[in-house]
Amino acid sequence: xxxxxxxxxxxxxxxxxxxxxxxxxxxxxxxxxxxxxxxxxxxxxxxxxxxxxxxxxxxxxxxxxxxxxxxxxxxxxxxxxxxxxxxxxxxxxxxxxxxxxxxxxxxxxxxxxxxxxxxxx
Amino acid sequence: xxxxxxxxxxxxxxxxxxxxxxxxxxxxxxxxxxxxxxxxxxxxxxxxxxxxxxxxxxxxxxxxxxxxxxxxxxxxxxxxxxxxxxxxxxxxxxxxxxxxxxxxxxxxxxxxxxxxxxxxxxxxxxxxxxxxxxxxxxxxxxxxxxxxxxxxxxxxxxxxxxxxxxxxxxxxxxxxxxxxxxxxxxxxxxxxxxxxxxxxxxxxxxxxxxxxxxxxxxxxxxxxxxxxx
Numbered sequence: 001x002x003x004x005x006x007x008x009x010x011x012x013x014x015x016x017x018x019x020x021x022x023x024x025x026x027x028x029x030x031x032x033x034x035x036x037x038x039x040x041x042x043x044x045x046x047x048x049x050x051x052x053x054x055x056x057x058x059x060x061x062x063x064x065x066x067x068x069x070x071x072x073x074x075x076x077x078x079x080x081x082x083x084x085x086x087x088x089x090x091x092x093x094x095x096x097x098x099x100x101x102x103x104x105x106x107x108x109x110x111x112x113x114x115x116x117x118x119x120x121x
Numbered sequence: 122x123x124x125x126x127x128x129x130x131x132x133x134x135x136x137x138x139x140x141x142x143x144x145x146x147x148x149x150x151x152x153x154x155x156x157x158x159x160x161x162x163x164x165x166x167x168x169x170x171x172x173x174x175x176x177x178x179x180x181x182x183x184x185x186x187x188x189x190x191x192x193x194x195x196x197x198x199x200x201x202x203x204x205x206x207x208x209x210x211x212x213x214x215x216x217x218x219x220x221x222x223x224x225x226x227x228x229x230x231x232x233x234x235x236x237x238x239x240x241x242x243x244x245x246x247x248x249x250x251x252x253x254x255x256x257x258x259x260x261x262x263x264x265x266x267x268x269x270x271x272x273x274x275x276x277x278x279x280x281x282x283x284x285x286x287x288x289x290x291x292x293x294x295x296x297x298x299x300x301x302x303x304x305x306x307x308x309x310x311x312x313x314x315x316x317x318x319x320x321x322x323x324x325x326x327x328x329x330x331x332x333x334x335x336x337x338x339x340x341x342x343x344x345x346x347x348x349x350x
Contacts, residue, residue, distance in 0.1 A: 028127050063175075063246075064316065077174040
């Protein structure tokens with residue numbers, strides 16, 4: 001238990017890595033589908049970061065399934081409830097974005113943002 | 122230019138996260154737990170009767186927010202069906218898969234339905250509830266639609282189910298507001314025996330309604346995507 005690398009550290013590092021990887025994909029890729037994939041990766045990173053704020057080393061899920069479980073053995077339930085909302089919103093955002101991309105592809109015939117007039121930078 | 126801007130922005134984000142998580146190398150202890158979490162954990166068993174503390178937060182303490190969340194999902198489904206409505210030329214071709222895939226998916230469908238129902242009904246006892254259960258049921262529809270394109274579903278029934286589920290959610294909240302209690306989504310049913318299926322007052326009812334709504338919304342998204350193809 002005295003080691004520096006704990007589960008919280010791994011969760012924090014993984015969430016930061018996923019967010020930065022997702023943002024990198026959004027910034028550098030020109031394919032719209034790949035940008036949505038990057039958005040999803042960054043979304044997962046944010047969810048992991050939220051869950052890790054309520055995590056306590058060695059504790060179990062906040063479910064009173066067993067009468068011998070005590071409150072001091074459980075993790076914080078509030079961030080987990082927030083992440084449930086976050087996952088649903090992330091699903092809605094990516095589904096709507098993909099529907100928009102389908103329409104855009106029908107109109108312009110390409111998924112490359114540099115070839116679509118009005119999106120170039 | 123684009124690459125340069127990307128690198129500058131990414132460096133900014135990395136710096137931001139590095140300062141944000143200053144306690145990256147410090148293991149968290151139980152003293153770091155928020156007082157809200159402790160309060161909810163100590164009160165949930167007697168106040169809501171739900172064995173799952175996360176469910177009691179989602180459905181009762183933060184139930185109004187869950188209503189908004191279901192509305193966001195509804196808006197996403199509405200937007201998708203609006204965008205996909207006038208897509209050009211419906212191609213009339215039957216892309217039915219092989220006999221084994223079709224039969225297998227139809228065999229799988231009732232079991233996925235049953236599993237989704239189980240997840241919804243045990244939302245207050247185990248991790249799960251209306252959202253994952255609804256997604257599992259919608260996935261059952263999705264598998265059938267992927268393998269056999271000639272299958273037609275009743276879209277009107279789905280819309281009616283979705284609207285009724287939303288109305289029931291609001292109605293249950295209003296009964297709590299004007300009936301026995303004095304706040305929206307106040308529990309008005311007996312709590313029952315702790316840690317059994319028929320317990321926790323209105324939590325299983327609300328989760329069942331949420332499950333029906335999520336399943337109907339996601340199925341209508343799948344239908345909209347299929348019809349435009």
